[in-house]
Amino acid sequence: MNLFQPEPRGAHTPRPTLRSDEPQGEVEKGSMALLEVENLSVTYAPRDAPVTRAVQDVSFRIREGEFVGLLGESGCGKSTLGNGILRLLSPPARISGGRVVLDGVDLTGADEERLRGLRWTNLSTVFQSSMNSLNPVLRIEAQFAETFAAHRVGEEVGARVVELLRMVSLDPGVLRAYPHELSGGMRQRVALALALALRPRLVLLDEPTTGLDVVVQRNILDRLATLRHELGFAVLFISHDLGTVLEMADRVMVMYAGEIVEDRPAPDLVREAQHPYTRGLLGSYADPRSAEVRVSYIPGRPPDLSVEQPGCRFTPRCPYAEDACGQRRPELRPDDGGLVRCLVAQDGRLPRTPAGAGPGLPVFVGFPAAAGLDRSADPPPEQAVGDPVLLVDDVTKRYTTRRGLRTTSVDAVRGVSLALRPGRVTALVGQSGSGKTTIARLVTGVERPTSGQVRFTAADSTTEVRVDRLRGRALRDYRRHVQMIFQDPFSALNPTRTVGYALSRPLVNYHGLRGPAVRERAAELLESVGLAPAGQFLDKLPHQLSGGQRQRVVTARALAPEPEILIADEPVSMLDVSIRAEILELLGKLVRTRRLAMLYITHDLLSARLLADEVLVLNHGDLVEQGPTLEVVGAARDDYTRLLLDSIPNPFSAARRPG
C-alpha cells in the first residue's frame, strides 16, 4: 500500500461532460444530496491472483446532515467502498468505474490540489484502529496544528482545539501526550475530535468503535450522537455491527458481496427488512433481556468475487431462491419506502415477517426448542445437574511487576469461586481486563493461583486432582480432561498443517491410535461437528476453510481426547454475525449430548444468554454477580451488570418494542 504511487493510467476516465472544474459540475450544487455515489466499482488486481471485483456498481446519496449506516460482514467490500469515496485506495485496488460527487464536485476526477482542499473541510474520517491512525512520533497537539495549518486556519486554533477535546470529553492535557501514551478509547476520541476539527459536512466513520470495550463504545457512540445533533454534520457509518448501526443511523444500507442489497430507513429495516440477507442478519440479533430469545443463522459463505456471478449473489445461501435468481442479476429497485435488490421481494412474493420475537423464517431458525437453546421454552431439566467436575475455590491471582526499584502488584482475580458441572454451561462475562482469561489459565493449569484451590474430579473416579499443584507429566495428563476452544479460528489452526494432522495429534498422544485408525477416528470427529462428508475436509489446509468451518475443526480437535471440561474463550466473537448462532448451536448440542462441563468466556451477554445455564459477572477481578442465566440477565442486581446490559447496542429497543 502506498499513497505516493501514481494512480494507474486509465484507471478512471472522467466523463467529459461532468468535469469537476467545469461549470456543469456546479449545477448540481443546488440538489439535495451532499454526497452522490454513482455506479462506483472498485477492483483489486494483484499481480499473482485473479482480479476481484470488491465493489460493484454502487450508487447512493447522502443528504446534508443525514446519518447513514453501511452494514456488512467481513469481506463484503464496505471498507473498500469507504476508501474509494475518500480516494484513499492504493494499488492493487483502484476505482474501475463510476464517480463520487461531493457537494457538486466530482472527487474521482478531481486533481490532487483540488482534492486536498476539499479533504477534511468537507469530508473527514475516523479509521477503525486509532492505534495506527495517529503519527506515533508527534504529540497530539502537533497533529491538530498541522491539520489546521494545512487548511490555513490560523485564528484561535488553541481555543478551538480545547473546545474540540471538550466535545469528546477529553482533558486538554492529552495535547502534550504521544499517541502511545493514551488508551484505545482515548485515542479514538482524539481521532473523532480531529475529524471534527474543520467542521466537515460529512464524516466517514469506518468501524470507529470496533475493538473497544462495550462501555467505552457506549460512551463514544453517545458522544457522537450528541455532537451530530449539535453540529449537524452528515455521517456515513461503516460497521459490521448491526446493533450499533441500527441504533445510530437514520437510514441503513446493507452490503453483500460488493453490492448494496438493501437501503431503507432504520426503523423500517427493523420492522420489515425486504432482502432475505438482511432478514437473516436481523435474525441473528435479539435482546438478551427479552423473555424469549431466538436467533437464526445463515448457512454457507459469501461467494468468491473473482468469479463472475451471473445471478443474485446471495442465491446459494437464500431460503427463498428460485430458478430465476441464479440466472438474472436483480437491480436495486425502489420498494416500499426503500430500495431492495431481490427478484422475489420485488415481485412481492417474499413472506411477510411477524415483527417481534424473531425473523419468522422457518428455514433460518437456528435453534428449535429441542436443541435446548431456546431458554424460555426449555429450561434445563433439574435432574441433568450432576456433581461438579471442577471446583474453583476462593482463588486469587496476583501479578507482581517490577519496574526499576518499585514493585507493583495487581490482583487479576480476587476470591473467585465457581463450579463446573457435566452437561452444564457456565458463562464468565466481563470486559477486557476483568480477569476472565486469567481464570481460564488457572483452570487449565497454565498458571497457578496465588491463593485458593482448583480441584478436578474425573467422572469415573473419586480421587481429586489439585490442579493448582500440577506440573510436568501430571499436567499433561490433566489436559486430556480439559480442552480449549479458542477465540481466533485463524490463529488456532497451524496454517501449514492439514485438518487431518491437527486432529491426529490428540488421538496419537492420548489414545495411542496408530495408522488408519487415526484417520478413521478423525473423520468421525469431523462428522460429529457437522463437517460431512469428512473425507472432503481431512486433507484441507486451514486457509481453504471458512471461519465457521475452522471453528468446527477447532471444536473437533478439542473433543478428540474425550475431555470432561471444555473451555471456550470467546469462540464466536471473531466470526461473522450471520454464522455465530450456528457455532453456538453446535457447542450447546455437544455439551448436552456428551455431558461436557463448559466454561464459556465472553464479553457478550446475548451469547451467554443463549448458551449458558449459569452466568458469572466479573469486574476488575471481582465476581460481582452470579446466578442462573435468566435471573442475572433478566433481573440484574448489580450495577455493573446493568451497565453492561445497557451498553449493548440494541436495534430493537426503540424501533421494535411497539410491535
Place this chain on the structure above:
Amino acid sequence: MSTPVPAVRAPGADTEAVQVATRVLGRGTRLPGWFVILWRNGKCRLGLLMLAGFVLVAIFAPVIGRYDPRDDDFDTSAGPSAAHWLGTTALGEDVFAQLVFGARTSLVVGIAAGLLCTVIGLVVGLTAGYLGGWLDEVLSFFINLGLVVPALPLMVTLAAYSPVRGLTLIILVISVTGWAYGARIKRSQIITLRTRDYITAARFAGDRTARIIAHEIVPNMTSLIVVGFMGAALGAIGGEAGLAFLGLGDPQTVSWGTMLNQASLGGALLSGQWAWLIAPGAALALLITSFTLINFGIDALSNPHLRED
C-alpha cells in the same frame, strides 16, 4: 453482539501466509512450494539460472578450465591468447583455469558457511525465542554482542592467530562472525509464533516441546530460513573474497579473492593485464548479482509492502 472482528493481522502473520502460499503452489508438483513462487518471479528466475550456471561451472571445473590452476609451466604475465584465454599470472599460471576453479571455492564457502550460520542462528534463535526466561536473556546478549563486534577485524584477528589457514578455518571464522543477524531475526519471529493459539492447542493435544518446535513452528519459518541462508551465504562469499584479497585466505586454494590479491601484487595494473584484473572481480560481481536477484523474489514474497506494485 458487538465484538471485535479480526481487523489487522498481527506481524508474523505474513510469513505464515507465505508458507500457505508455498504449500498451495507446491502441490501437484514435486518441487517445493517456495521454489515455485521464486521461479514465477522474472528477476528471481534470472538469478536462479545464473546461480545454476555457476554451480555447473564449479562442478565441471576440470573440464572447462582445461589446465590445472596451480600449473605454473607457462609464460609469465602473458596477455590473452588462444592457449590462455585470459592470459597468465606473474607466476605463469593460467588465469582462466583459476577463474573456473575459483567458482568452486566461492560456492563451497558460501554454502558451507551459509549452512553453518543458518544452523547456529536457528539453534540459538529457537532456544532463546521459544524457551524465553533467563536463557533468552543470556543468548540475546550473545546475539547482540555478535551483532556489534566488527566482523572484518574479528575475522582478520582470528585468521591471524590460527596456525594453519585452511578453507575449513576460513569457513569457521566467517560463521563465527556471521551467525548473529539470522539468529536475531529467527528469535523475534519465534516470539511472534510462540503466542499463536495453535501452539497452545498443540500443547493441549499432548505434543512435547521438541515436536511443537519441529512440526508447528519450523514449517512456518521455512521462507525465513531460506532468506537467512541466502544472506549468510552472500556474506560468506564476500567475506572469503575479502580475506583472500587481504592475503589472509587459504594459500592452498585458488579463489577469486586470491586472484585479485595476486593481480594487485603481481603488477597486473602496471603491465596492463586487464583480463587478469577484470575477470575475477566480474565473476564475483555476477555471483553476487545472482544472489541479489534471487533475493528480489524472496523480498517480494515476505514483505507485502514491497510486493504490491
Place this chain on the structure above:
Amino acid sequence: MLYFVRRFAFFVATLWAAVTLNFLIPRLQPGDPAEAIVSRLAGRNEAIDPAQVRAVRIMLGAPDGSLLEQYVQYLGAVARGDFGVSYSYFPYSVTHMIGQTLLWTVILVGVTQVISFVVGTLLGTWAAYRRNSRVDSIITLGSTFLGTLPFFWLALLLIYVFAITLRWFPERGGYGGGSTPGWSWLFVSDAIQHSVLPATALLITGPIGWIIGMRNNMVQSLGEDHARLALARGLPRRRIALTYGARLAILPNVTGFAIALGGILGGTVLVESVFNYPGMGRLLLEAVSNRDFPLMQAIFLFTTIGVLVANFLADVLYGVLDPRVRRAEST
C-alpha cells in the same frame, strides 16, 4: 529512564565481553600461548629464546601465574590504556602507533561516511517519494547494481583507470614522498590529492545501504494508516512525505549511522589495503603480517570499543527521537 539504564547496562556488559574476548582469543590456541607465538615469530624449527617468551608473556598480561591472575592483570593494563610495546615498530608503544594512524582513518572514513549517509538518505527519500517512477527505478536499480560490485575490485579498477592510465591522481599512499607531515598547505593539498581515489571508492559504495534502507522503510511507513489518514486530512504531500514517511523511516537509519561511524576503524581495512593508505586498517594488516600481536590485539579492541560506544550513543539517540521506545522497552 529505565530504557537508558538498560541500554547503559548493555553497553557495560558488551564492553566487558569484548575486553574478555580480546583476552581469550590469543589463548584459544592449544599449548602455551606465549611459546606458540614465539615459535611462530621465529619460524617453525628454530630454538625458542626464553627472553622472547618472557617478552610475549608480558604482552599477554602476566608473566606467569594462573589464567585468572593473568586476566586481572590484563584488565588493569587495559584500564590504564597500556597495551605494551609494538614488536614491529620497536621501541614505540602500541598506543603511539595507533595515535599515528588514527587521524588518517578518522578523517578519510568519517568524511565519506557522513557524505554517504546524507546522500543516501536523500536519494532514498526521493526514490520513496516518487515510488515506481523512473527516478525510483534508476536510484534503486543503480544502487543495487553498484552494490553487487566487490569493493576492493572497484578500488583496483579506479586505480587502474585514474591513477595508472589517466595519471590524474596519485596511485597509492596517504601523501607523496616529498612532503613531510604537518599542517602546511603543501602537505594538506598533497594529502587531499591522495585521498580522492579512496574517498571516491568509499563514496560509490557507501550510500547504497542508506538508499535501500531509507526507501524501503519510507515506503512502509507511507503505507501505514497514519499516513493514509494524513492524506485524508488534506495535508500537503510533501509534508506527509517528510513527517509521516521520512521522519519515521530515518529512525532505524540514524541508529545504523551511529554504528557505522563507530565502525569506521573496522571498515577501512580493505580500502586502506588497496590504496596503501596510512590508517589504522593498514596498520592492522601490517601487524598481522609482521605477527605484531600486541598491536593487532589493541587495534581490534579499539575498533570494538568504538562500535560499542557508538552503539550506546545510537540507542540513546533513538530513545530521544522515538517517544515509543522510552515506554515499551524490549531488548
